[in-house]
Amino acid sequence: MNDRSPDPEELGPIDYLVISFPGSRLTGEGLPLLIDLVDRAIIRILDLTFVRKGADGTVEAVEIADLTGDGRLDLAVFEGASSGLLGDTDLAEAGALLEPGDSAAVLLYENRWAAPLAAALRRADARMVAGGRVPLQDLVEVLDSIESPGPSS
Numbered sequence: 001m002n003d004r005s006p007d008p009e010e011l012g013p014i015d016y017l018v019i020s021f022p023g024s025r026l027t028g029e030g031l032p033l034l035i036d037l038v039d040r041a042i043i044r045i046l047d048l049t050f051v052r053k054g055a056d057g058t059v060e061a062v063e064i065a066d067l068t069g070d071g072r073l074d075l076a077v078f079e080g081a082s083s084g085l086l087g088d089t090d091l092a093e094a095g096a097l098l099e100p101g102d103s104a105a106v107l108l109y110e111n112r113w114a115a116p117l118a119a120a121l122r123r124a125d126a127r128m129v130a131g132g133r134v135p136l137q138d139l140v141e142v143l144d145s146i147e148s149p150g151p152s153s
Contacts, residue, residue, distance in 0.1 A: 009122065012115030013131070014046065017107045018094045024052060024103040046083040047108040051095045059095025062103065083108070 037043045050062040086108055094106045121128075 010115055010119050012111040012113065012118050013128075014108065014110055016109070017105075018097060019105045019107065020098055021103045021105070022099070023101055026103065042111075042113050044110040044112050045081045045107065046110060047086040047106070048081040049086055049091060049106045050103060051091050051098070051106060052103045053095050053098040053100050055100045057100060059092055059098070061091055 051059055052062045053059050
């Protein structure tokens with residue numbers, strides 16, 4: 001899934017996700033959607049690593065092959081999706097978010113859809129000075145408040 005080393009001048013914005021699987025139950029329901037994003041060149045996976053938090057609180061990286069033993073969840077397509085950008089410290093921080101017995105996928109990806117815009121802005125000497133993500137619950141609350149008539153004044 002990592003087709004080549006990225007050219008820093010042509011990179012789109014890079015994001016990460018830490019996706020927790022309580023009780024280490026991975027159903028694979030989201031995998032076809034992730035593969036579709038890659039196939040349509042919307043994202044490029046730079047790193048995909050799985051971690052598991054033991055009952056004693058230790059966090060360890062888990063090989064993709066170790067997650068596919070039940071025959072239902074085929075993660076082989078992601079084998080080798082590693083740029084080396086995620087380090088032990090990153091995985092420990094992701095593991096700290098987990099409860100004992102849980103697993104997580106740590107995904108580092110390039111937003112390829114935005115790469116041409118990002119490259120053009122770099123050539124124009126523009127600089128991103130802020131970025132972030134609006135939590136879904138915050139958005140829902142704002143939309144609800146807009147739709148609900150407030151008290152009459």
